[in-house]
Amino acid sequence: MKRLTEINALRELQKLKKEYQNFIKNNYEQRAENCETCPTKGACCLDAHFVNVHITKLEAVAVRKTLDKLSSEKQKKIYRRAEETVEKYDLKTTGDSFAQTFACPLFEKNIGCLVHSEGKPAPCISHACYENATDLPPENLQTTIETTIERLNKRTYGDDLTWLPLPVWLDLINPFNC
Numbered sequence: 001m002k003r004l005t006e007i008n009a010l011r012e013l014q015k016l017k018k019e020y021q022n023f024i025k026n027n028y029e030q031r032a033e034n035c036e037t038c039p040t041k042g043a044c045c046l047d048a049h050f051v052n053v054h055i056t057k058l059e060a061v062a063v064r065k066t067l068d069k070l071s072s073e074k075q076k077k078i079y080r081r082a083e084e085t086v087e088k089y090d091l092k093t094t095g096d097s098f099a100q101t102f103a104c105p106l107f108e109k110n111i112g113c114l115v116h117s118e119g120k121p122a123p124c125i126s127h128a129c130y131e132n133a134t135d136l137p138p139e140n141l142q143t144t145i146e147t148t149i150e151r152l153n154k155r156t157y158g159d160d161l162t163w164l165p166l167p168v169w170l171d172l173i174n175p176f177n178c
């Protein structure tokens with residue numbers, strides 16, 4: 001397997017996510033509820049009984065790059081929120097981590113998802129509220145993109161591949177912890 005530098009892997013990841021986002025937008029989103037006019041905006045991201053978004057190291061680095069564009073004060077607040085989320089929901093790196101749920105620390109009141117335009121996790125790109133279950137993007141689309149993301153991670157970091165709850169990864173890559 002040909003190795004990739006992190007910078008090239010991030011470039012490929014960004015291209016992949018952009019294509020996926022456009023594909024979902026053009027083929028499915030028009031049948032979904034409009035998030036802009038949603039009376040419970042953000043309920044999907046803050047529902048601690050529902051959200052179990054997992055990401056890989058490469059995606060965590062992509063999220064960090066997006067957050068790097070914010071003021072350091074703001075960044076510290078977000079990383080602190082991630083740390084508090086890990087503690088509050090007792091998120092672990094072992095066992096069935098997909099069974100663990102939490103309110104996402106990347107949701108900001110009055111703004112929305114802080115990584116919406118860059119670094120958004122694949123399940124969040126796929127997710128929307130649909131009246132008819134038949135209008136939902138099929139699960140195999142997400143499986144396919146996640147398999148590609150896994151391959152990019154392997155080519156970048158070798159076998160050190162771990163899908164972990166998003167707040168756990170944010171805590172692990174927190175630049176203010178160094």
Ligand code: SF4
Nearest residue numbers: 033035038042044129
């Ligand atoms: S995904 Fe659903 S709950 Fe979340 S903002 Fe959009 S319409 Fe509202």
Ligand code: SF4
Nearest residue numbers: 045104106107113124
């Ligand atoms: S990453 Fe963004 S879209 Fe996904 S759960 Fe968090 S705030 Fe919501």
